[in-house]
Amino acid sequence: MTTELYPRERLARVREAAGRAGLGALLLTPGPDLRYVTGYDAMQLERLTCLVVPVSGEAFLVVPRLELPAARESPAGGLGVELVPWDETDDPFALVARRLPRGLEKVAVADRMWASMALRFRAALPGAEQVAAGTVMRELRMRKSAAEVAALLEAGAAIDRVHRRVPGYLRPGRTEREVARDIADAIIAEGHAVVDFVIVGSGPNGANPHAEPTDRVIHPGEPVVVDIGGTMPSGYCSDSTRNYCVGPAPDDYLAYYEVLREAQEASCQAVRPGVTPEEVDAAARDIIAAAGYGEHFFHRTGHGIGLESHEDPYIVAGNTEPLEPGMAFSVEPGIYPGAHGARIEDIVVCTETGFERMNLTVRELTIVQ
Template identity: 80%
Template sequence: MTTELYPRERLAQVREATARAGLGAVFLTPGPDLRYVTGYDALPLERLTCLVVPADDEPFLVVPRLELAAARESPAGGLGVEMVPWDETDDPFALATGRLPRGVAKVGVADRMWAVMALRFRAALPDAEQVAAGTVMRGLRVRKSPAEVAALREAGAAIDRVHRRVPELIKAGRTEREVGRDIHDAILEEGHALVDFVIVGSGPNGASPHAELSDRVIRPGEPVVVDIGGTMPSGYCSDSTRDYCVGEPPADYAAYYAVLKEAQQASCDAVRPGATPEAVDAAGRDVIAAAGYGELFIHRTGHGIGLETHEDPYIVSGNTEPLEPGMAFSIEPGIYPGPHGARIEDIVVCTEDGVERMNNTDRDLVLID
């Protein structure tokens, strides 16, 4: 799968996109863009590692000599890209810029590049305008290839397995932190390389969409929002939210949970090529508003996902870019009245004729004895 996920032709695609954007080159330091193009999950060090993609010449990878072996052993080593090692007394920024044509007017720097490195590039190319390399990379990364969709499907199945284990972990008398620690371990046990986040929001903490784990004790009759995700060995991410309750839920919670489930389904049903993200957002938001809970849905409906948990496209009012096959994103409406809250989240992919869900565990409220 490594070759399929990180194919050789991406280097040429980036070069062509760089030229179309009117840039002389893009500089990609460790982060999702570098991994997307080369498969190299480079360490983010104070020493410069940088893929230089000129608009009219061959790309090359500037890498600290002590990281050269790791770079060669990564998928980048199989792409035929030239690797330019540098020693401790060298100026790697001069190496990275020295091959560019004189008078280059504009360059792209990686969106995740450290500011100190961007400033060093500015000093090395004082007459060149710097722009975010995302202007080049976004159009490539926003539509997932079949191999990327397969990687997201694998990530979705892995996090689904974790959610199936959650009812064994949530018990009255346990703290959010204790449950979260067990979920953290389960995420790794089910195939993830990294745990990106664990939210266990019990009772009123469930009304905070990004609640931190706390020492709050889970009590009988309390709903619990569990939002979890991680990064697979492939580099692709998972993210899914399900809702649990120790015993029977409060009557008002059960009432708005039914609305939430209908809203999440409505937004998923709205996904198809040509539909806009704001239309997908409105499909679920209108259901929630019609039931009288509109002011309690306080965030966008979703975010793109791939090598990052949050990336384009964003499913929000005002985003009128038509959806295309291969675009992957979350559908996660929520209702947060205060005494408790709820959110249902699936990762979906726009297909040629509709939508595919990457998460397939039951979306009903899970009652725990």
């Protein structure tokens, strides 16, 4: 699967895209762009690791000598890219500059490159304008291949298994933090390599979409928002939100939860090629507003997902870029009146004719007895 996720021909597509953008070279340091192109999940260090992709010339990967074995053993080692090690007393930025063609007018640096490194490159390449590599990479990364969709399906199934465990962790008297620890352990047990986030929002904390787990005790009759995600060994991410209640739920909560469920379903059903992200956003937002809860839905409907849990495309008003097959993103409207809140989130992929869900656990409210 590694070869399918990180194919050799991807480097050529990146070079062609850089050329169309009028760039002389791409400089990709550790992060999602480097992993997308090479499969190398390099460590973020103060020592420079950088994939250099000249539009004219062969790409090469500059690595600290002590990281050379890791680079060789990674998928990058099988791509035929020259590995250029540097020693502790070398200047790797000058090394890159010497190997690049003279007279470059514009280079793209990775969006996640440390400022200290970008400034060193500016000094080493004083005649070259620096731009963000994301302007090139987003066009490639947001259209997922069949192998990437399969990786997202695997991630979705893994986080679904975690959600099926959650009722066993919820009971009156436990704190959000205690539940979150159990969930984090389950995320790893169900196949993730990294826990990215665990939100356990009980009662009023559920009205904060990005609530951090606290020592608040969960009480009978309280709704609980559980939003969780992680990164799989493949590098691809999961993200799913479901809602639970410890015992019978309040009547006012049940009323808006049904509105939310209808809105989330309508938003998913709106997904197909040619539809814009803002139309998908509106499909949910219009239903919520018509029911009188518009002011309580105050975030975008979704975000792209892949090697990052948040990436293009963003499902929000003002985004008029038509959806295309292979685009993957969350659909997660929420309603947050204050005493409690709710959000329903699935990852979906736009297909040739509509959409496919990556998350298949029930979207109805789960009552924990």
